[in-house]
Amino acid sequence: MRIAWSNWSGSVQASPQMVLYPDSIEAVVEAVQMCRREGRRLRVVGTGHSFTPIAAASDVLVSLDRMQGLVEIDAVGGTATVWAGTKLKLLGELLFRQGLAQENLGDIDVQSIAGAISTGTHGTGRQFGNIATQVAGLTLVTGTGEVIECTMDSHPEAFRAMQVSLGALGIIVQVKLKLRSAFKMRYESRRVPLSTCLEQLPALADAHRHFEFYWFPYADPCQLKTMDETDEPVSSRRVRDYVSDVLLENAAFGLLSGLCRRFPELCAPISRFSASQVPVGSRVDYSHRLFATKRLVRFNEMEYNLPADAMPAVIEEMRAVMARNRFAVHFPIECRYARGDDIWLSPAYGRDSAYIAVHMYKGMTYAPYFAAMERIFLRYGGRPHWGKMHSLHASQLKGLYPMWEPFARVRAQYDPEGVLLNPYLEKLFGVSEA
Incomplete structure (x- = not known):
């Protein structure tokens, strides 16, 4: 009997014939060997938080939820x-x-x-x-x-x-x-004009251990978030912060998002209103409790990696295209930095990077907006985040990743029968085109 499965946002649905929950390495080996004997395919799923069909399985779905700790x-x-x-x-x-x-x-x-x-x-x-x-x-x-x-x-x-x-x-x-x-950090949230943020980008990124900002379509203010190590005592109050940051903020934004879905013409004024309500304040806590934000309002997302110094120019182009097309979007755009690395399929391979993520509320039309933003990202040498939506296929990706072909050779070595592939990965790696 097939089982209904979907990812977190609901953008991907699948009907695997079998779901396995191995609790040991031996059980995982047996799952793979069973698929080889019977000519089946499997995919592994975590929490389904990718926005692409990367974990979608029509045959065998494997969850490692019993292998934690x-x-x-x-x-x-x-x-x-x-x-x-x-x-x-x-x-x-x-x-x-x-x-x-x-x-x-x-x-x-x-x-x-x-x-x-x-x-x-x-x-x-x-x-x-x-x-x-x-x-x-x-x-x-x-x-x-x-x-x-x-x-x-x-x-x-x-x-x-x-x-x-x-x-x-x-x-x-x-x-x-x-x-x-283990270490503590001071988290600070500020509201500043986007123009000021863009002018000060290098200084802000250099001055803080962690720096990111959110800018709102059709609005002037943006939210700056910084975190830096500190020896100050913990100031977070778990219950108070949960009620204010999680329940109230998510509930309010969820209500506004529902209005945008029903009346798309409200997106611009609601974006401006949201920008005016950016929280201002600070708190101190241990790092693992400050990094993450609870997301209860569901959305679809596309995120691209770009050369770090391209951030201001890309944002200006994005604003110009939004002004011309008046996309019905109210979700803020998330902008971050990361150090380059030497991991073959890392979007940050070989370059210090900026990441820009665009979102659309679940149930609202995202394709024209995402496509327009993607065209801008690609002009600047953008590489897609593997867990986020994008339109690229093997021939395009090959040109973006210098180690694409060596990765393909290793993939063929470790999975020669394609047991771990699904149609999405076949298209991504060009396996069916070979």
């Missing part, structure tokens, strides 16, 4: 080995109890650690790469059912492919992470 802590070496299905929120608390923390995280913590690294999930901060750069080792079950423990020393070529692999090289079952001691 810490495996081993190396306090001297500053590493921890964790089960791949561990959700980031749980991982943060488990590490905190050991006096440890990840150096950086994204603004959503519902993903599994394996899903986050496999899609190139990132946070913000010029000193920090995406979460995959924190990986010291991986244990995975390949498409042939072989268990491999992979590090830069043991597999110098394959490791760079496995760090951001889209789940196409194997099923990651354990992740060894490089960590640091």
Whole structure:
């Protein structure tokens, strides 16, 4: 009997014939071997927070929800080995109890650690790469059912492919992470004119450990968010902050979003109203409790990586196109920075980067808006975030990633029968075109 499955936003639906919940490496191996014997295909899902069909399975869907928690802590070496299905929120608390923390995280913590690294999930901060750069080792079950423990020393070529692999090289079952001691940060939110923000971008990005900003379509103010390490005492109050930041803000924005969906002509004034209500304030807490923001209002998203110095010019072009086309959009645009890396399919490969993300409320038409923004991103050498919507296929991606062909060779080596592919990945990698 087929089972109904959809991703978080509802943009992707699938009907797998079977859903498996392995609780050990041996069980994962058996799932792969079963698929090989029976000529089946499988995909692994974390929380379904990707906006593309990357995890969609019409045959076998594998969830690692029963493979969560810490495996081993190396306090001297500053590493921890964790089960791949561990959700980031749980991982943060488990590490905190050991006096440890990840150096950086994204603004959503519902993903599994394996899903986050496999899609190139990132946070913000010029000193920090995406979460995959924190990986010291991986244990995975390949498409042939072989268990491999992979590090830069043991597999110098394959490791760079496995760090951001889209789940196409194997099923990651354990992740060894490089960590640091737990630390506190001061979070500050300010409201400033977008023009002021753009003028001060280099200084703001250099002055803070973490810096990002949100600008609102058709509005002048934007929200600046900064976080910096501190020894100040914790000032967050969990219940108060949850009520104000999560329940009230999400409820209010959800109501306004519902109005925009029903009356699209209200998008511009509601965007301007939202910009005028940007929260101003600060608080201090441990890092893992400050990085993430609870998202209860559902949306679809496209995000592109760009050369870091392109950020101001891209935003000016985006504003000009929005002014001409008057897209019915009220969600703010999220802008962040990240350090470049040497991971083959990382969008930040070989360059310090800016990330710009556009969103559209669930149920509202997003295609014309996303397509117009994507054309701008591509003119500046943009590379799509693997978990977000985009329109690119193999021939285009090959031109954007210098290590595309070496990755393809490693993929064919570790999954020669295509057990781990679905139609979306076939199109992405050009497998069916070969």
